[in-house]
Amino acid sequence: MKVRELIDTAQIPGGDELRLYRRGDDFIIAIGGNELMNSRMSGSEEALAVMSCERLRNPDTAHLLIGGYGMGFTLRAALAALGPAAKVTVAELVPEIIDWAREPMADLAATCLDDPRVELVIGDVAAAIAAGRDCYDAILLDVDNGPDGLVRQANDGIYSASGLASAKAALRPGGVLAIWSAAPDAQFTRRLTAAGFAVDEVTVRARSNGKGARHVIWFARTR
Numbered sequence: 001m002k003v004r005e006l007i008d009t010a011q012i013p014g015g016d017e018l019r020l021y022r023r024g025d026d027f028i029i030a031i032g033g034n035e036l037m038n039s040r041m042s043g044s045e046e047a048l049a050v051m052s053c054e055r056l057r058n059p060d061t062a063h064l065l066i067g068g069y070g071m072g073f074t075l076r077a078a079l080a081a082l083g084p085a086a087k088v089t090v091a092e093l094v095p096e097i098i099d100w101a102r103e104p105m106a107d108l109a110a111t112c113l114d115d116p117r118v119e120l121v122i123g124d125v126a127a128a129i130a131a132g133r134d135c136y137d138a139i140l141l142d143v144d145n146g147p148d149g150l151v152r153q154a155n156d157g158i159y160s161a162s163g164l165a166s167a168k169a170a171l172r173p174g175g176v177l178a179i180w181s182a183a184p185d186a187q188f189t190r191r192l193t194a195a196g197f198a199v200d201e202v203t204v205r206a207r208s209n210g211k212g213a214r215h216v217i218w219f220a221r222t223r
Helices: 043-054 073-081 095-102 125-131 153-159 161-170 186-194
Strands: 005-011 017-023 026-031 034-038 063-067 087-092 118-122 136-141 171-181 197-205 214-222
Touching: 005 095, 017 095, 043 073, 043 136, 043 171, 043 197, 043 214, 063 073, 063 125, 073 087, 087 095, 087 125, 095 118, 125 153, 125 161, 136 161, 153 161, 161 171, 161 186, 186 197, 186 214
Parallel strands: 063 087, 063 136, 087 118, 136 171
Antiparallel strands: 005 017, 017 026, 026 034, 171 214, 197 214
8 A cells, every 4th residue: 555655734824734745656735634636636627727718719819817726737738728829827825836846746747837828926816816907818716625715714705706806807808717616506606696707617527537526617707
């Protein structure tokens, strides 16, 4: 049996401690007793990017904002789906996540952070959203376990009515707000609709082979 080895820890601003583990060739990021990410399960994170890009009016020149680098699955999938003139801004709150991508998980990152289309911002994605107006063609959020925050209480603000209004203002006409969640949330679906979005809720599998747990992605388009 392969032993889980603790590689490093990182403090979430305003939250708990993240732990990076390695088990054989696999990496795990956990908080307390909850496994947040596993390098063996990338399907729903990749779907977040692929399905968002499918909904773009012009993926060749689009500007995306990705909230939360994670293990880079969403970023790599977005870069593969976008054209050479596109731009992807990545907002990551925890700097050590980027250190892990460049060092122990460098093979997994596959140099995606060095792509000339990528701009990396170390900070809260909520600030990046608030600073933009008619700026993004899509905003992709995977900053917590979903609208019911687990990692950091302040994340709840992103999913609040005011947070959704801020995201809507940051999107260009016809833009897409895509939100990943570990589970359905009917109340949040209603909140998106009340915020003036046209909402498409999609169930996706955790693994890229179509197996594993069922996750949810909301695609909310500005009207």
